[in-house]
Amino acid sequence: MKKIDNNKLDIIISKLENLDYGSLNITVHDGEITQIDITEKKRFALPKTTKLRKS
Template structure:
C-alpha cells in the first residue's frame, strides 16, 4: 500500500463530513490521489397539492 499524504486524507474527510446527500469521487493516477470531486444534492420536501372542488378553478 502506498503512503497517502495526510493533507489529502484531511480533505477527503472534510468533504465527507460536510456532505448530507451526494457523492465524493476520488481519482487515482498511477497509485496517487490526483483529484477529489464532491457533488452535493439538495433535497426539498414535496408539497401535496389540494384537489380543487368541482366548481373551482385552480390558479
C-alpha cells in the first residue's frame, strides 16, 4: 500500500465531519485515491395529519 497524501485525508475527514446522513465512496486505482463521491440525504419530518373517523 502506498502512503496516502495528507491533503486527501484532510478532504475525506472534512467531508465526513459535515455529513449527517449519506455515504462517502472512495475510489482507488493502483493504490492511489483517485475520486471521492458523496451521496447526502436530507430528511424532513412529515406533518402530522388528523384521521377522520367514520360514523
